[in-house]
Amino acid sequence: MLHALLPLAVRAEGAPARQNKATLTVEYGLDSLERRYYRPTFRFDFPFRGGGWFAEVEYLSRMNGDLEGAIDYWVEAGAQKILRNGFKLELRLNHFCRHETLRDTVYVWNLNEVLARALVDDERFSLALGGGIFIGGSEGYRRLMTAGGEWRGILFPELSLFAELKLVNFARLYYEGGFSLALNRSVDIFFKNTRHYQFPNTSYIGLRYRTGDGDGALLDAMKVRIGVSPFDDRFKLEVEGEFKLDFFRSESRRVALGVGFETPILNGDGFFSQFWPARMSYVIGLDYERKIAPRLFAAWVNRYRLALPVDEDRPFTASLFTALALRNQPDFDQLGQDLRYEIAAGYNFKRGLEVDGKFGLEIWRSRSFSVFTEMKSQVDRRMISLDFRLLASAGGRVEFRPYLGWKGEIGLRQGPTLPGKFLFGLGFFKRFE
16 A cells, blocks of 8 residues: 555655656565565656656565465556645546455455545655545445655654555545665665555565666666557456666676566456456566677576466466576667667476577667567477567657567477467666666
């Protein structure tokens, strides 16, 4: 529930106030039942005529030792109007749903909050008051009142307190509150106690990484894509995101950690009827990279891939891939060269030999707009996976990347061929210098 406070608490010191911004917050730790807790939040802000638009994608995952647990998904969008002296008015739509990994789910809780808020924000203190209604979703939810705030630098500069309250139907109270201790500008230790929608009282402790636009610290890049597959019989949407962190970076070498996710959304009875995921897929990568020529880099790459079925009692699938790779730039998603590539060949401990490839070609470029194509492939003894996309890029500090594409899997000796699907959608990409 602290998602409502993130726009207040995360700021970019010294960043221009009227430029597109991208911010990332990642929490990782344990809860009071000793389950693993993971919560990334991707937020994008776009200024417009004395205010601006914003969008957020967030999920909160709790998993036991068998990878079972609840995942809360939040997709949020809205607009803000800036008045004076840090005072803002905001209108937002928050979509929430809760699903279970590796378990049969009897009922999916889902809500849509339509919320108007007044916000006050300065260097030390933030306050938000609001009210609204619920539309659609689970029964028994009609009216909503909210209050939240954060007090930074209480007692000593590193200590902050935060809290949020939600009053539903003037009868049920939900809350989140706690404190954080800053280790540096980007990393906090946090503790919080919560009561979320239809979830028991739970406490969490862990580390929080957060960054504002222009203050990436270890963050190298982040991206989010939302795509529609109108002709696919099973899935209507897919949502994917990724962030990358750099460690020990120098002119000639670095260690890079990448964490990505992908969630395909089931069709349901109609496009607007429900938005339920079929699975939750993660890719965790760790690269050691060395520069061997002006535009050539060698790397030892490792990828752990995990796919968790959602709302079904089915086993997960996972694999570990290790390989040597060649690439002509550190981050494949960054534009700049006419031709971009990355080729990796190595061993998948579940499927044997594997070869992965990424190729990007610029078709046309102007000063602030470009058109390019990308192809990604993965080949092992069971399957060939292909992903072709035609993309455009516009914007400065945060890039808009609309795209058209096709992706599919071709079975070899031991794998089934899955029908490909046509996609179109919009992505956001931000590279932190």
